[in-house]
Amino acid sequence: MIERGKITRQVTRCTNCQLCHHQPRDAKPVPATFPKSPIFAVVGEAPGPDESLKGRPFIGASGKLLRALMSDVGISPRDDVAWINTVSCFPNKDGQIRSPSDVETLACRTNLLDQLAAAEVGYVLLVGAKALHAWRSDLLLKDTHGQIGIWLEAWVVMPITHPAASFRKPSFKAEIRRDLKRWTDIAYGGDDPLLYLDDGCVKCGVSGGEALHRDRDGLGWCNKHWEKSKHAWEKERQKWGRRLVEPLTMEF
Numbered sequence: 001m002i003e004r005g006k007i008t009r010q011v012t013r014c015t016n017c018q019l020c021h022h023q024p025r026d027a028k029p030v031p032a033t034f035p036k037s038p039i040f041a042v043v044g045e046a047p048g049p050d051e052s053l054k055g056r057p058f059i060g061a062s063g064k065l066l067r068a069l070m071s072d073v074g075i076s077p078r079d080d081v082a083w084i085n086t087v088s089c090f091p092n093k094d095g096q097i098r099s100p101s102d103v104e105t106l107a108c109r110t111n112l113l114d115q116l117a118a119a120e121v122g123y124v125l126l127v128g129a130k131a132l133h134a135w136r137s138d139l140l141l142k143d144t145h146g147q148i149g150i151w152l153e154a155w156v157v158m159p160i161t162h163p164a165a166s167f168r169k170p171s172f173k174a175e176i177r178r179d180l181k182r183w184t185d186i187a188y189g190g191d192d193p194l195l196y197l198d199d200g201c202v203k204c205g206v207s208g209g210e211a212l213h214r215d216r217d218g219l220g221w222c223n224k225h226w227e228k229s230k231h232a233w234e235k236e237r238q239k240w241g242r243r244l245v246e247p248l249t250m251e252f
């Protein structure tokens with residue numbers, strides 16, 4: 001078991017990428033926060049200006065909205081959730097927020113996986129595209145939000161749209177609330193989570209029935225997209241330097 005204090009120190013002292021040298025004045029790395037016994041972890045993209053000044057994750061406008069939507073569906077953001085970021089330092093250009101690069105995401109991967117292990121949870125909510133891509137960079141959020149998958153044979157995951165998207169397009173708020181409601185059924189319901197695996201193709205939604213291929217991450221593929229996806233999977237494996245996915249059919 002990874003001790004939480006140790007991983008917090010690891011993150012706050014980390015110099016694995018250039019981001020720590022390009023922080024605005026008074027900004028600091030933002031390690032995960034853990035309640036005593038979380039039900040699940042949230043993985044977000046990266047701290048913003050508010051988070052990096054206070055050293056706490058998910059306290060900016062998006063984090064506040066996500067916490068409010070969680071409370072709406074019966075989740076306690078304070079007691080049930082370990083809050084973690086894909087990248088722990090504020091990615092910025094001259095102090096303005098930007099998305100973390102692939103190099104920065106890869107550099108912070110050990111911190112991410114160590115913090116997930118320290119949370120000691122079986123369920124992980126992936127918030128936004130960067131978090132989805134920490135699991136599977138060959139997938140799009142529009143195809144996968146609200147779907148269940150398996151990460152490294154360790155965690156049941158569900159991607160959801162980043163709450164910041166609803167500031168531009170308010171209809172995303174209802175979609176996120178719907179996905180969170182489904183998440184509570186899965187993470188709190190006590191059923192076998194594999195019962196919730198989608199029976200359509202993750203790319204086109206076509207129901208494959210008997211012909212559906214199921215990959216090791218629990219995702220379904222129709223014949224056409226199964227053939228196309230094999231190369232993307234190989235690239236994924238090389239990118240992360242460890243086995244994430246394999247083109248085989250596994251019995252779930």
Ligand code: SF4
Pocket residue numbers: 011014015016017018019020029087088089104107108109111
């Ligand atoms: Fe280390 Fe992550 Fe900060 Fe880069 S972003 S310096 S890897 S904590």
